[in-house]
Amino acid sequence: MREEPAAISWTPDLSGSSGPIYLALAAAIQSDIQIGALNPGDRLPTHRALAATLGLDLTTVTRAYGEARRRGLIDAAVGRGTFVRDVGRGRRDAEVAPVEVDLSMNLPPLPAASDIPTLLSRTLATVLRRGDAAQMLNYHPSGGGADDRAAAVQWLTPLLGDLPPSRALVAAGGQAILTALLTTLAPAGSVILTEAFTYPGLRAVAAQLGLTLEGLPLDGQGLIPEALDAACARFSPTALYTIPTIQNPTTATMSPERRDAVATVARRHGLTVIEDDAYGMSPTVPPPPIATLIPELTWYIGTVSKSLLPALRVAYLVAPDERRATRMRAALRAVSQMAPPLSAAVVARWIRDGTAHRILDEIRREAAARQSLAAAVLPAGTFAAHPQGHHLWLSLPQGWSATAFATQARRFGLALVPDSAFAVAPATAPNPAVRLSLGAARDIDHLAPALERIASLMDEDADVPPEIV
Structure with missing residues (x-):
C-alpha cells in the first residue's frame, strides 16, 4: 500500500498583498513554486488547516486552491490531498485509482462536531436497560x-x-x-x-x-x-x-x-x-x-x-x-x-x-458548508443545488457525455452517477449531467480535493479513449 508524504509545513507571506485574498494566496503558491519553496509532489496543507494557520475563512482558501489549480500549479489526488503539480506529466499518466471518495450515494453528511457513533452507543445502552428490553429483541x-x-x-x-x-x-x-x-x-x-x-x-x-x-x-x-x-x-x-x-x-x-x-x-x-x-x-x-x-x-x-x-x-x-x-x-x-x-x-x-432535532440542525450546517465549498470550487453556473441539500446536479461542458465523465472520474478514484441512472425514457437533459452527493465524503478535507478534480476534468477536453467510455 502506498505511503503518502505528510503535508508540508507551509505558511505563505500575504503581507502587502492588495486585492482579493484568494488571488493573493494563489499568487503566493505560484511565487513559492518559482523560487523553489514549493516543489513538485509537495503535499499542501488541507483547506481547513491552512485556513486556521492564516486566520482565513475556509471558503477563501478553497477559492485560492481552485485558482491555483486553474493556473496548472496544483492538482488534487482524491483521498490523498492537494499536491504541487509536476507539469512534465500529462493526465494520461494518471493511474487508475480505487474509489477513494464515493459521491454516488446520497446521504446526509456526518456533522464535523458530532460524535454520532458514541451517541448511538449510549442510546442503545439506555434502550436495552429498559424494563421491557427483552421485548425489544422480539x-x-x-x-x-x-x-x-x-x-x-x-x-x-x-x-x-x-x-x-x-x-x-x-x-x-x-x-x-x-x-x-x-x-x-x-x-x-x-x-x-x-x-x-x-x-x-x-x-x-x-x-x-x-x-x-x-x-x-x-x-x-x-x-x-x-x-x-x-x-x-x-x-x-x-x-x-x-x-x-x-x-x-x-x-x-x-x-x-x-x-x-x-x-x-x-x-x-x-x-x-x-x-x-x-x-x-x-x-x-x-x-x-x-x-x-x-x-x-x-x-x-x-x-x-x-x-x-x-x-x-x-x-x-x-x-x-x-x-x-x-x-x-x-x-x-x-x-x-x-x-x-x-x-x-x-x-x-x-x-x-430533542436529540433528533439537534442532529438535524448540525447536519444542516454541515450540508451548507459543503455546498459553499462546491460553489467555491466548481465553475459558476454549471450546477443546480439547494443551500442545505445533500447533493447537486452538475451540467457538463460540451463534448462530454455523462457516462464518459463518470468513467473518467472513476480513473481518479471518484464515483459519480450519470444522468442515465435517473432518466425515465425518453428523457434527455438540456446538457449531459451527473449527480454529486456531497454528504458521502467523510469530511470537508476529503471533499475538497474531490471537487477540485471534478472541476479540473471540466476544464479538460472530452478525449476519453473509447475503450473506457
Whole structure:
C-alpha cells in the first residue's frame, strides 16, 4: 500500500498583498513554486488547516486552491490531498485509482462536531436497560407500535401539522414503503407518472412489478402542472410519484404556488399522489408538503435515513385515512415484516428528547458548508443545488457525455452517477449531467480535493479513449 508524504509545513507571506485574498494566496503558491519553496509532489496543507494557520475563512482558501489549480500549479489526488503539480506529466499518466471518495450515494453528511457513533452507543445502552428490553429483541407489530407511531407524528408535525397516530406507519426504510405502496395501489401494467429524472429506486420497483413509468418535464421549480394535466388526460395514470423538495437528482424545489397548482390538477383528476419527501426536513424552513393540500389523495413518505442517519433504516408513511393505513400495514408486513425494533426505539427516543432535532440542525450546517465549498470550487453556473441539500446536479461542458465523465472520474478514484441512472425514457437533459452527493465524503478535507478534480476534468477536453467510455 502506498505511503503518502505528510503535508508540508507551509505558511505563505500575504503581507502587502492588495486585492482579493484568494488571488493573493494563489499568487503566493505560484511565487513559492518559482523560487523553489514549493516543489513538485509537495503535499499542501488541507483547506481547513491552512485556513486556521492564516486566520482565513475556509471558503477563501478553497477559492485560492481552485485558482491555483486553474493556473496548472496544483492538482488534487482524491483521498490523498492537494499536491504541487509536476507539469512534465500529462493526465494520461494518471493511474487508475480505487474509489477513494464515493459521491454516488446520497446521504446526509456526518456533522464535523458530532460524535454520532458514541451517541448511538449510549442510546442503545439506555434502550436495552429498559424494563421491557427483552421485548425489544422480539418481533414487533408491522407498521410500528404505539410509541413508534407517536414519535413519527411528533417528528412530522413541523411539516404536516397535527396528525392522528392511527394514520402513521413505521417501516424499514423508504424503499420498503414504496414497494408496499406500488404493490397495493398499482396492478401490473399500470401507468405511474413521475419527473423525467427520478429516484432510481422507483425505476427498480416499477420494473419488478411490471409498471410503466411516464416521465414529465421539469423546470427550476420541478414538475410542470400543465404537463401533469395533459398526461392525466392521455394515460389515465394510477398514481403520481413526486419528490417536491430538493428533487432527486435535479435539486428542484416546488414553490408553494407550484405545489398548489399540482394539487389542483391531482384533485381534478382524482389522482393518487405518492409524495416522497425524503429531503423535506433539510431546509431550515421547510415548504408545506402536497399532503397538506390534498390529504385525501396523498400517501406521504418521510425518511429518517435521509434526514439523520442511513444506518437507522427507519421511515414513516402517512396514509390518507385510518382505513387505508390498516390496509397498508398488511402490505408492509409482506414486504419487510417490521421496522428494525432497536433502530425504531433509538429514533423514537431521539425525537422525544430533542436529540433528533439537534442532529438535524448540525447536519444542516454541515450540508451548507459543503455546498459553499462546491460553489467555491466548481465553475459558476454549471450546477443546480439547494443551500442545505445533500447533493447537486452538475451540467457538463460540451463534448462530454455523462457516462464518459463518470468513467473518467472513476480513473481518479471518484464515483459519480450519470444522468442515465435517473432518466425515465425518453428523457434527455438540456446538457449531459451527473449527480454529486456531497454528504458521502467523510469530511470537508476529503471533499475538497474531490471537487477540485471534478472541476479540473471540466476544464479538460472530452478525449476519453473509447475503450473506457
